[in-house]
Amino acid sequence: xxxxxxxxxxVICKSGTSVKIECRSLDFQATxxxxxxxxxxxxxxxxxxxxxGSKATYEQGVEKDKFLINHASLTLSTLTVTSxxxxxxxxxxxxxxxxxxxxxxxxxxxxxxxx
Amino acid sequence: DAKTTQPPSMDCxxxxxxxxxxxxxxxxxxxxxxxxxxxxxxGPQYIIHGLKNNETNEMASLIITEDRxxxxxxxxxxxxxxxxxxxxxxxVNTGNQFYFGTGTSLTVIP
Numbered sequence: 001x002x003x004x005x006x007x008x009x010x011v012i013c014k015s016g017t018s019v020k021i022e023c024r025s026l027d028f029q030a031t032x033x034x035x036x037x038x039x040x041x042x043x044x045x046x047x048x049x050x051x052x053g054s055k056a057t058y059e060q061g062v063e064k065d066k067f068l069i070n071h072a073s074l075t076l077s078t079l080t081v082t083s084x085x086x087x088x089x090x091x092x093x094x095x096x097x098x099x100x101x102x103x104x105x106x107x108x109x110x111x112x113x114x115x
Numbered sequence: 116d117a118k119t120t121q122p123p124s125m126d127c128x129x130x131x132x133x134x135x136x137x138x139x140x141x142x143x144x145x146x147x148x149x150x151x152x153x154x155x156x157x158g159p160q161y162i163i164h165g166l167k168n169n170e171t172n173e174m175a176s177l178i179i180t181e182d183r184x185x186x187x188x189x190x191x192x193x194x195x196x197x198x199x200x201x202x203x204x205x206x207v208n209t210g211n212q213f214y215f216g217t218g219t220s221l222t223v224i225p
Binding site: 036 | 149151153156157159161164209212217
């Protein structure tokens, strides 16, 4: 089956720094990628939708200048958390979709801890 | 916003069938019902999906009511490894946004 990877799997950073998370579709070309955030004991919250070569579409309440999304190729999307603060600590998950598949494929997630 | 409601938690005895309900009363005619599950601190895993007919695969069965306002995911012989949070999602297709509800936390008891 199709595989989506994320890197890093976990990261700890100091407050004020920026952190980049990569999401890759390993064996298929993803026309659309999605980014989610999940706080402890809560459900996944959709942050944004990105299509290759175009600007991401952010969900209401998600700051686009804080969460920068780049979808430069059909196999790679990146999420950069800029000037991270402790309240940005969360589990970030990406997913990818391709037209010839009947499911969204989810990555394993990235645990971000901001000190 | 999520268009689904699910009970927050359920228990099931190991080896018995687990029946997980989902209400989606505002589902549109072209929206599918997708089921995913999430084991602690992992990404969601696809289980099954359907439009209006009942579906079965190696993992589970999906029963959708005739009016499509609700569905039930059936795990025929639950094992301890099926302990997870199960999410029911409605969407036009996989290229569209998935809005997750609160899901059902299933605990399989030995």
